[in-house]
Amino acid sequence: MVAFHYQDNQLWCEDVPLAEIATAVGTPIYIYSQAELQERAAAFVTAVPSADTLACYAVKANNNPAILGLLRQAGLGADVTSGGELFLALHAGISPDKIIFSGVGKRRDEIEMALDAGIRALHVESAMELEAIAAIAGERQQVAPIGVRVNPDIHAETHPYMTTGEKWHKFGVAPETAVTLLHTAREHPSLHPVGLAAHIGSQITAVPPFVQSAHFLVQMAEELSSSGIRLAYVDVGGGLGIDYGDWEIKRLRDSQQHQSPSIVEWVTAVTQPILAAGYGVVMEPGRSIVGPTGCLLTRVTYTKSQGGTQFAIVDAGMSDLIRPTLYDAYHPVLPVTQAAAEASTTPYTIVGPICETGDWLAKERGLPPLQPGNLVAVMQAGAYGYAMASNYNGRLKPAEILVNGNRFTLIRKRQDYTHLLDGCQAPE
Numbered sequence: 001m002v003a004f005h006y007q008d009n010q011l012w013c014e015d016v017p018l019a020e021i022a023t024a025v026g027t028p029i030y031i032y033s034q035a036e037l038q039e040r041a042a043a044f045v046t047a048v049p050s051a052d053t054l055a056c057y058a059v060k061a062n063n064n065p066a067i068l069g070l071l072r073q074a075g076l077g078a079d080v081t082s083g084g085e086l087f088l089a090l091h092a093g094i095s096p097d098k099i100i101f102s103g104v105g106k107r108r109d110e111i112e113m114a115l116d117a118g119i120r121a122l123h124v125e126s127a128m129e130l131e132a133i134a135a136i137a138g139e140r141q142q143v144a145p146i147g148v149r150v151n152p153d154i155h156a157e158t159h160p161y162m163t164t165g166e167k168w169h170k171f172g173v174a175p176e177t178a179v180t181l182l183h184t185a186r187e188h189p190s191l192h193p194v195g196l197a198a199h200i201g202s203q204i205t206a207v208p209p210f211v212q213s214a215h216f217l218v219q220m221a222e223e224l225s226s227s228g229i230r231l232a233y234v235d236v237g238g239g240l241g242i243d244y245g246d247w248e249i250k251r252l253r254d255s256q257q258h259q260s261p262s263i264v265e266w267v268t269a270v271t272q273p274i275l276a277a278g279y280g281v282v283m284e285p286g287r288s289i290v291g292p293t294g295c296l297l298t299r300v301t302y303t304k305s306q307g308g309t310q311f312a313i314v315d316a317g318m319s320d321l322i323r324p325t326l327y328d329a330y331h332p333v334l335p336v337t338q339a340a341a342e343a344s345t346t347p348y349t350i351v352g353p354i355c356e357t358g359d360w361l362a363k364e365r366g367l368p369p370l371q372p373g374n375l376v377a378v379m380q381a382g383a384y385g386y387a388m389a390s391n392y393n394g395r396l397k398p399a400e401i402l403v404n405g406n407r408f409t410l411i412r413k414r415q416d417y418t419h420l421l422d423g424c425q426a427p428e
């Protein structure tokens, strides 16, 4: 489906004009489509009709409780990376046996929290961590279910900050270490080895590296099996990319096809070798579920032309969406009021009000003439948007809205100034 579309030259989300939401709630604001979210979540559940596959949504992509609740209803589990995310997943009612815990630096309190909850597995990323989990589980006379995250040393084309599966990265352990750790876990009375995981990176728009990773994991699992460790599941991680390119604008206008692999294509390809070998499958998708469901709606405050650049200064900035600043990321920007097809466009650089040269959302985009008060939508912003927002420059985190058909709900209030004092206290 296309959640965001033009109707009578106005940009809509499902059956609601974005301008109507801006009038009701103000800007900047994240707006998500419930139908798009549900369609994407369902694709992960139904792509391969097997009871042995589980999609554990990577909560880091967007942790709004309403969104987590919808994903739970769709049958998804959760991949969490901190005590905070575990809290949110449990709060959303996600069953502990559908929760896995990834991350290189789990603290004692977080391990205890996972053991209290009885999650499906802790995914171990070092020998020291395995020792810590064994000791903590031992003290509590519990048996901790263990997955090991292996670093398969696979290169995938993406931003260098988003590759995670090459041998010099901090993530996972080398294959020979993974084997040792799983043997240690089998011998230890407080540990139970259940899974083998890898996550090669994020925003990867080719399927072959994932298939390579799946084959690599299956081969390792089979070797472990022949040495007496039969794992319950193989976890291929997340990382399926979405379309951020400027062709996206053309798609909205001309209904062109997607360029990144579809969810069904990805799920079919990665699960095939794992299911064929008789293992359960775990996947950890984040961006591919929530990314295209959301936009960041912002209003032009001023415009100015200087140094050869036409700036549109808007009321959102890097504190709301840091991806352009951090990764030089491209997000499509659409005018909320569409210009006539023959109207001329100006190459605007869209910047925020923050005191950083890096505070930009888009560079030199052809847009109709912008005036203060005009609305523009930064698209493909449902993943790693609000989740990475901050209060930098004393800015308040934006509101979040969920659109369902012709209705919309405020699923997170905009912060007010008192949030800036949260937990603060004057010295004695």
Ligand code: LLP
Binding pocket: 058, 060, 061, 079, 102, 103, 162, 199, 201, 202, 203, 237, 238, 239, 240, 284, 285, 286, 287, 288, 323, 383, 384
């Ligand atoms: N599993 C693990 C262990 C991960 O580290 C991640 C993402 C995922 C799953 C989900 O990956 P996804 O399907 O969303 O690609 N802030 C960056 C993305 C960082 C991703 C970190 N790990 C961005 O804005 O693009």
